[in-house]
């Protein structure tokens with residue numbers, strides 16, 4: 001899908017709760033490589049969960065319990081929506097995030113935007129080999 005993070009039907013799979021959202025957005029860079037500031041502008045419940053049907057997805061069970069999600073078959077998920085503005089002032093975007101599910105570490109699918117490497121992943125044992 002080519003609208004990663006830009007649509008409520010394809011949110012950023014940051015996982016790790018509110019801290020995960022902040023960590024992700026803190027690593028997001030605009031097309032000129034500048035950092036961004038961000039503000040949560042709302043939440044919305046989504047029932048179209050086809051985005052969860054992909055390989056390598058991890059559900060944060062503790063958070064899911066709080067959100068009353070059924071791990072095997074969630075019926076809806078609360079997404080957060082952030083207004084993101086870059087430091088160069090030329091770029092802004094609205095980003096949808098799912099803090100309950102962790103997926104591939106990818107930037108949003110907006111042309112030129114990138115994601116700084118996660119410092120906490122450096123030297124980490126790749127998943128599946130531990």
Ligand SMILES: [Zn+2]
Nearest residue numbers: 030086088091
């Ligand atoms: Zn910019």
